[in-house]
Amino acid sequence: MSYENRRFKGPCKKCTQQAYRKGLCHNHYKLEAKKTLHCTVKGCFRPIFCTTLCRTHFKSFNSWCRIEDCGRHTHCNGMCNYHYRRINLPRLVCNKCTKTQFMNQLCFKHYMEERPELRKCIHPVCNSMRVVRGMCRKHYISWRRSRASSEAKA
Secondary structure: OOHHHOOOOOOOOOOOOOOOOOOOOOHHHHOOOOOOOEEEEOOOOOOOOOEOOHHHHHHHHHHOOOOOOOOOOOEEEOEOHHHHHHHOOOEEEEEOOOOEEEEEOHHHHHHHOOOOHHEEOOOOOOEEEEOOOOOOOOHHHHHHHHHHHHHOOO
């Protein structure tokens, strides 16, 4: 049984359109995503990975094309969009294992091990390790309670 067959395909909880994710249609899902902490890039509603960016935008803004004399940001396989579409190079592999490279010649797991500061809470004065949505347990519970109380008032 494929993933598409197991996925909930019923109607949206708020309207009659087909469900997209979490029991909501695409429009209602985007509206709900806007209420949560998400990437600050316009049109992106993925969860925060580091500072205010999701994992994809963090990688693309902090790495450059692997082709010599090209100063563009990466799109895929360590190349900018221009070179990725024109040159067929083998995929980049992590130096410590066989997984696909994320950044700095390391896979995501090994990159996070080398950069422990990325695993800290997103609040500027907090040095605790992140647990959920880029926050430590204390700040996540506080954020969730404030969100729940604001929804209860509405």
